[in-house]
Amino acid sequence: MTTTSMDTMTAMPDAASDERVATKRRLPKLGVTFGVLWLGTLIFLAVFADFMPFIRGYGQSLDGATNTRFGPGIDFWFGSDTLGRDVFARCIYGARTSLTIASASILVGTVVGGTLGMVAGYFKGWVDRVISIFTDSLLALPAIIIASLLVGRFDVLADSDIKFLGFGFGWMSRTWSVTIVFSLLSIAPVARIVRAQTLSLSQREYVLAARSLGASTRRVLWREIVPNVIPALTAVIFTGIAILLAAEGGLAFLGYSVPRPPSWGSMIADDRDKIEEAWWTSIFPCFMLFFTVLAFNLIGDRLARRFDIREAAL
Amino acid sequence: MRYLLQRFVQFLIVFVVVTFIVLAATRIGSSDPLRDLAGGQVNQERLEEVAADYPYLDKPLVIQYGYWMTDIVTGDWGYSYYQSQSVMDMFKQRAPATFFIVFWALVIGLLIALPVGIYSAYRRDRIFDKATSLSTFATISMPSLVVAVLLLYAVAARTDLFPTVGGSNYVAPWDNPYEHFKNFFLPALTLGVGIGGVWSRLLRADMVLTLQSDFVTLAKAKGISPMRILWVHALRASVLSLITSVALQLGALISGSIIAEQFFGPRGLGDRLVFAIQQNDLLTLQAIAVVIVAVVVVANLAVDLLYAVVDPRIRAARALT
Amino acid sequence: MSADRLSVRHDDGEPLLQVAELRTHFRTPRGMVRAVDGVTFTLERGKALGVVGESGSGKTVLARTVMGLLPKRNVNTSGSVRFGGVEMLGLPQRQMRELWGTEMAMVFQDPMSSLNPLMKVGKQITEPLRFHMGMGKSDSIATAERLLRDVRIPEPRRRLNQYPHELSGGMRQRVMIAIALACGPNLLFADEPTTALDVTVQSQILDLIAEQRRDRNMAVILVTHDLGVVANYTDEIAVMYAGRLVEKAPTRTLFSNMKMPYTKALLRSIPKLNLPSHTRLDTIPGRPPDLVHPPRGCRFAPRCANARDRCTEEEPPLLAADSDDHTYACWYPVGSPEYREREEQLKRLDDRRVLAAEEAG
Ligand SMILES: Nc1ncnc2c1ncn2[C@@H]1O[C@H](COP(=O)(O)OP(=O)(O)OP(=O)(O)O)[C@@H](O)[C@H]1O
Ligand code: SF4
Ligand SMILES: [Mg+2]
Numbered sequence: 001m002t003t004t005s006m007d008t009m010t011a012m013p014d015a016a017s018d019e020r021v022a023t024k025r026r027l028p029k030l031g032v033t034f035g036v037l038w039l040g041t042l043i044f045l046a047v048f049a050d051f052m053p054f055i056r057g058y059g060q061s062l063d064g065a066t067n068t069r070f071g072p073g074i075d076f077w078f079g080s081d082t083l084g085r086d087v088f089a090r091c092i093y094g095a096r097t098s099l100t101i102a103s104a105s106i107l108v109g110t111v112v113g114g115t116l117g118m119v120a121g122y123f124k125g126w127v128d129r130v131i132s133i134f135t136d137s138l139l140a141l142p143a144i145i146i147a148s149l150l151v152g153r154f155d156v157l158a159d160s161d162i163k164f165l166g167f168g169f170g171w172m173s174r175t176w177s178v179t180i181v182f183s184l185l186s187i188a189p190v191a192r193i194v195r196a197q198t199l200s201l202s203q204r205e206y207v208l209a210a211r212s213l214g215a216s217t218r219r220v221l222w223r224e225i226v227p228n229v230i231p232a233l234t235a236v237i238f239t240g241i242a243i244l245l246a247a248e249g250g251l252a253f254l255g256y257s258v259p260r261p262p263s264w265g266s267m268i269a270d271d272r273d274k275i276e277e278a279w280w281t282s283i284f285p286c287f288m289l290f291f292t293v294l295a296f297n298l299i300g301d302r303l304a305r306r307f308d309i310r311e312a313a314l
Numbered sequence: 315m316r317y318l319l320q321r322f323v324q325f326l327i328v329f330v331v332v333t334f335i336v337l338a339a340t341r342i343g344s345s346d347p348l349r350d351l352a353g354g355q356v357n358q359e360r361l362e363e364v365a366a367d368y369p370y371l372d373k374p375l376v377i378q379y380g381y382w383m384t385d386i387v388t389g390d391w392g393y394s395y396y397q398s399q400s401v402m403d404m405f406k407q408r409a410p411a412t413f414f415i416v417f418w419a420l421v422i423g424l425l426i427a428l429p430v431g432i433y434s435a436y437r438r439d440r441i442f443d444k445a446t447s448l449s450t451f452a453t454i455s456m457p458s459l460v461v462a463v464l465l466l467y468a469v470a471a472r473t474d475l476f477p478t479v480g481g482s483n484y485v486a487p488w489d490n491p492y493e494h495f496k497n498f499f500l501p502a503l504t505l506g507v508g509i510g511g512v513w514s515r516l517l518r519a520d521m522v523l524t525l526q527s528d529f530v531t532l533a534k535a536k537g538i539s540p541m542r543i544l545w546v547h548a549l550r551a552s553v554l555s556l557i558t559s560v561a562l563q564l565g566a567l568i569s570g571s572i573i574a575e576q577f578f579g580p581r582g583l584g585d586r587l588v589f590a591i592q593q594n595d596l597l598t599l600q601a602i603a604v605v606i607v608a609v610v611v612v613a614n615l616a617v618d619l620l621y622a623v624v625d626p627r628i629r630a631a632r633a634l635t
Numbered sequence: 636m637s638a639d640r641l642s643v644r645h646d647d648g649e650p651l652l653q654v655a656e657l658r659t660h661f662r663t664p665r666g667m668v669r670a671v672d673g674v675t676f677t678l679e680r681g682k683a684l685g686v687v688g689e690s691g692s693g694k695t696v697l698a699r700t701v702m703g704l705l706p707k708r709n710v711n712t713s714g715s716v717r718f719g720g721v722e723m724l725g726l727p728q729r730q731m732r733e734l735w736g737t738e739m740a741m742v743f744q745d746p747m748s749s750l751n752p753l754m755k756v757g758k759q760i761t762e763p764l765r766f767h768m769g770m771g772k773s774d775s776i777a778t779a780e781r782l783l784r785d786v787r788i789p790e791p792r793r794r795l796n797q798y799p800h801e802l803s804g805g806m807r808q809r810v811m812i813a814i815a816l817a818c819g820p821n822l823l824f825a826d827e828p829t830t831a832l833d834v835t836v837q838s839q840i841l842d843l844i845a846e847q848r849r850d851r852n853m854a855v856i857l858v859t860h861d862l863g864v865v866a867n868y869t870d871e872i873a874v875m876y877a878g879r880l881v882e883k884a885p886t887r888t889l890f891s892n893m894k895m896p897y898t899k900a901l902l903r904s905i906p907k908l909n910l911p912s913h914t915r916l917d918t919i920p921g922r923p924p925d926l927v928h929p930p931r932g933c934r935f936a937p938r939c940a941n942a943r944d945r946c947t948e949e950e951p952p953l954l955a956a957d958s959d960d961h962t963y964a965c966w967y968p969v970g971s972p973e974y975r976e977r978e979e980q981l982k983r984l985d986d987r988r989v990l991a992a993e994e995a996g
Binding site for chain 1: 324327328329331332335336339340342343344345451452454455456457458459460463464466467562565566568569570572573576577587588591592594599602603606607610611
């Protein structure tokens with residue numbers, strides 16, 4: 001299912017390309033433009049937050065503000081929270097936390113899952129069966145539950161003096177443990193998609209030809225399969241980040257994400273019962289979360305259409 | 315039959331692997347599972363008591379798994395020393411709330427997906443399709459946490475119709491349907507909106523393809539009404555991905571129920587689970603995981619059966635093997 | 636079904652179907668595909684018209700446009716389709732629905748993909764009966780059984796409870812014909828009804844359609860790319876090329892006196908009985924023209940052995956031949972001096988080649 005060139009000689013535009021033309025119009029370019037702009041700005045602010053004069057510290061209470069005294073306004077764009085901290089600043093630092101975790105995890109997940117999927121799809125047989133059982137099991141795990149359980153256990157592990165191969169686990173901060181857990185959880189969906197892609201690719205004529213000409217397995221994988229799987233992976237990465245961001249929100253809400261610097265989820269969790277007096281404390285982090293997930297989804301969706309992969313059951 | 319047997323064995327393996335992973339996860343960083351089970355800071359006497367009930371806790375994990383699974387299968391789900399309650403009793407008390415949240419979320423999801431998916435495929439690229447395409451895209455990008463906050467802000471905090479933060483309680487529908495609705499509507503909607511968006515898009519995509527097929531044109535050429543063509547002819551041929559997704563999402567819905575329960579109540583398994591994780595209440599944790607995974611596995615098997623119900627060709631093909 | 640009930644007339648003065656200057660253009664990313672480009676013909680009650688043309692010449696699009704079955708999106712239609720005196724083009728779907736099944740029906744090319752795979756055969760036949768004729772359950776089942784018997788399906792009662800995949804290809808096509816006949820239409824479109832079938836079954840199906848046509852005094856439009864098929868089953872033949880009618884004549888006249896070089900080429904490309912008939916016939920050299928940018932002048936010119944300069948410059952008009960009911964669009968028709976001259980040349984060329992071959996061998 002690669003892109004069929006539109007300039008083929010046949011007079012008959014097939015149903016698939018007809019479909020593509022139609023769907024192209026469904027989400028106008030506007031969406032992707034928004035996605036790129038939003039992410040660009042957010043990432044820029046998050047990276048350089050420390051040097052921005054208009055972004056306060058995330059932990060510092062505002063002068064004279066010990067509670068939610070400030071609503072959104074000129075001075076405090078998103079208002080101040082229960083402890084008198086600047087909600088805007090916290091939203092930006094929240095982006096830093098959430099984006100770092102999500103993108104680091106998806107990268108690990110993509111590399112591991114991609115390799116597994118490719119191996120399963122290419123070699124088939126028992127290798128495929130073993131890997132499939134592994135991925136099926138990972139997929140059957142209730143994600144939020146296992147994530148909070150693992151993060152909770154990793155906390156205990158970090159505090160304990162247990163050693164593994166001589167190494168302790170003191171280094172395992174929340175950032176580490178959440179990233180590890182999310183990496184684990186993103187392996188299976190990626191592996192599934194890549195497996196399906198590899199299966200269909202390895203039936204392609206040029207791959208069969210290369211194999212029959214005696215090209216080594218490694219060569220076929222690297223030269224024929226990998227380059228053709230990568231487009232699909234770009235879409236998976238964006239959509240995956242969107243999903244992980246949402247998951248991180250849920251995890252934070254349950255108290256199992258990174259508390260400092262704050263993440264959007266923990267901001268929402270902390271202040272949700274103040275919604276009647278101070279809506280800004282939870283609505284703004286909600287918007288940040290929503291628009292960021294939306295931005296990743298918009299880009300991921302465009303890439304998926306571009307490279308013709310179906311909305312996968314991630 | 316052989317096909318189903320194969321699938322069953324496959325799922326059985328998945329079930330064992332997953333429950334084992336959960337068991338193993340509860341042991342991470344814990345040098346003394348016995349103490350975790352007994353309730354943390356307890357005296358020696360209590361520890362010995364627990365050790366007498368669960369003598370296998372110092373054995374290797376695989377052995378522990380064997381003992382524990384035997385218990386589960388024989389209906390002895392263990393005891394939560396933290397809650398001073400047997401796990402089975404806890405289930406009887408908590409499961410209904412979670413069940414209804416998930417059930418109504420499913421219903422809401424399907425109530426959104428069926429009309430939206432069908433009609434937007436039928437009127438492809440028209441205004442309805444464009445509008446719903448945009449809004450379903452928005453809802454699938456909206457984590458349930460965000461939906462919950464928005465519902466809280468827009469509905470619960472402004473009207474007296476629904477209980478606000480954490481105020482929902484379990485009321486059985488047969489006791490008081492109206493109260494049941496009041497208590498379950500917001501949590502179910504929290505989960506139902508997003509899932510409805512996902513399913514709408516799935517169904518629309520399949521419907522669009524089905525509507526281009528010859529048999530739909532033939533049905534049209536028979537002069538049957540569009541409603542009948544859509545709901546009888548085309549829908550049935552387009553539901554396979556949808557029901558697959560329903561089964562796939564079931565596990566996610568049950569665990570997503572944690573958030574809905576924490577946010578609005580009623581307190582069900584999810585709420586229990588939060589504490590169980592904090593306390594590393596081994597048997598409670600493991601039992602809840604078993605139930606969720608079992609539901610997912612059974613749902614997947616049910617989908618396999620449903621495939622055959624929906625499509626006689628699949629039925630025929632399976633009968634041959 | 637209410638106040639604005641259509642008044643389709645079935646008195647004898649009015650021809651059943653009058654198609655005039657019909658155009659169907661698809662808007663595609665490549666540009667406008669002129670699939671049907673100015674087609675005119677008339678069909679009398681109870682007559683059979685054959686529409687012949689190679690693959691891609693627009694036969695299916697023509698049939699679907701006349702019947703109003705094309706989806707509206709990305710389609711431009713113009714011209715006129717009068718059925719029983721009523722203009723059908725632009726009629727709302729709601730009104731078309733009253734005609735579909737009862738006045739006009741269609742048998743599709745591929746019986747496998749055209750029957751609903753998920754619905755029992757019986758239900759697919761009773762559906763229009765109940766919908767249009769308001770029949771009850773038992774009535775409609777009895778009628779369906781009778782219909783299946785009419786189309787010569789053995790054990791009709793049992794078939795009602797089977798799914799399409801449980802039937803053979805020929806049987807499926809018979810079911811499709813039964814569905815089409817269910818509400819007693821006055822016009823039946825048969826779009827390559829035998830292309831997907833075994834050669835042995837083909838003539839049975841065609842015989843069946845012919846028989847039903849006689850019994851019901853039903854007009855038939857038989858679409859095919861096989862001139863041999865239409866020879867025995869039609870009163871009149873219309874030949875299509877690149878969206879246009881290029882020759883039209885009563886069947887006998889056409890075969891005795893065909894004017895278009897294209898028709899002649901089609902005749903030569905009649906499939907051999909032992910070939911599976913749905914293999915695409917490419918015996919006419921060259922490929923069908925691009926319908927977005929059709930060739931200037933005669934559209935067949937790039938592939939016509941008889942083409943001269945005029946052919947590529949001026950489009951030949953539809954002219955009457957010896958009799959009024961025979962029309963064709965060609966500058967140098969079969970039998971004209973220019974045609975003979977070219978034929979001679981080709982023959983000499985051929986002879987020379989044969990000679991050369993003999994000498995060499
Ligand atoms: N929906 C569509 N969009 C664009 N072009 C189309 C569409 N449907 C048909 N066409 C084009 O119209 C032309 C005529 O197609 P049509 O199916 O009528 O040919 P046909 O004569 O029935 O051929 P066959 O013998 O293969 O059935 C083809 O070139 C086809 O590419
Ligand atoms: S007009 Fe010319 S090119 Fe066209 S069919 Fe006649 S002879 Fe051939
Ligand atoms: Mg055709």
